[in-house]
Amino acid sequence: MLQFRQDERTKGARIVKATPWRRQIIDTDAGGIETLDNGAGQNRAILLVTHGLGSIHSAEEIAEGLNARFPGRRIIAYSRPGRGASPECGHLASTDPLSQEAHALLPALLRALGLTSVDIVAHSDGVAVAVLFASAHPWMVGRMVAICPQVHTPERVDPSRCVEDIEKLGADHTNTLGAIRCWSAQCETLTANPGMVLDRVGALTAPLLLIQGLKDEYGAQRQMEALSDRVHGPMKWVMLRHDGHFPQHDNADVVIDMICGHFGDLSSETTSKRRQRRGAI
Template sequence: MASGPAEAPRDADSGVLDLGGQRLEYRRAGPAAGEGATILLLHEGLGSADGWWPFADVLAAATGRPVLAYSRAGYGRSSPVALPRPADYLEREARAVLPRLLDAAGIRDCILVGHSDGATISALAAAAGDPRIRAAILIAPHVFVEDVTLAGVARARRAFEEDDLRERLAARHDDVEGAFRGWSDTWLDPARRGWDVRADLRGLTVPLAVIQGTRDRYGSADQIEAVRASCPQAEIHHLPGIGHVPHEEDPAGALRILADFIGRSCA
């Protein structure tokens, strides 16, 4: 869920999408929208649009498809949000915000690629049945709360309060305090201990790939097995020796999986 700032996409198109009440920053790479299904990148719990670069440029080049990444409200340069976040903030993002973002961006067909919290949003959005979503790739998703996840969030909280995580995140977020507290406080709220969206995924019928590293410190293999149980069509990639951010730790390997799956699923 937590990672350091990545290089900003210097050559990518960028701007702001107005959703009415929310202004969300975006970055683009690859050909113009409309030239094949757009790959829509959804960031992790402490991420932003910028955090997908330079991987987004490579993904656009390898697939020949438009790529768009955006920062959810409360992250990056997007509008702030009121805290505390509600316990179902991921569900709200998937069902209420994402369809409006597709409208605002003029996206008629898309492939969702989500990481961590972004993977959960991607799964829930695909399960909601929006016909514009043609496939989904989930990188290190969370579909229920487990102790390893909470331990990871608690470590990040200590790093934010005692080490240099605050300074590293400040390079990516206008409201670094709001971005961090909105994520950490919601996950560590005892009232959220029973959060579980496995039943919601049973409506997911589009092609689905799930990627997780065997050394993921924010989730165990039980997460991907839970997705497989709810979505029998899921293609599973459990990567030896890889942690929570496969597309940063092994970008070439992650690119092969994504490009191959997208080529087969959305020809």
């Protein structure tokens, strides 16, 4: 395990928005999905998967930081079903909304955007979606970053904290109560089936960076331990001693630097091996 001790003074640093981002509702086979898109036309991208109470607005800061360090690289974020301006996609509703998002909605979005491969940055229960997608489509995923993952039996949902967390995430929802309901349903799915994501972790081939805030109020350290125990491929684990469940917002520059270091550390040998793999979604 690596431990990264950041200067607490950096927590006040914020990314200044400068790039005009294209926000739109993308029509897909799974319904309309609100997206944040920079670098349209490229078939490879960095994909941001937000917290279950987040929206594309939650991803703006980290997207700006990545854009500044990887100029010209395509960066995509999306509002998950029922969050932001994305509809709930009722025809995808099921007792397993996380799997539906990972196996139906996300592939449909990537097809609509013309993407053939992605590096993934995911936060909280967004990591569950990323793991399910990457384990089913390993040829499409280059590298992954998991920030404060929630991938099995999450902490008990406390509705009184939802509004506070939405504010911390900087999210903007068309229907806030609907967003909370969708997030609660996903938490209930993990509670009912704790092995749903963990049982798939062994199939991951993408090099993984785990970033954890030591002061995480949602007990994500045990989430990271359960996740890392099952990872067979390359993995790094970083602990931020001053941060809680939202380090990419509270300590954006430090987290973005670590993400860029992970994405920039891709050997030509690994790249060659991944290019030999073929598949479709």
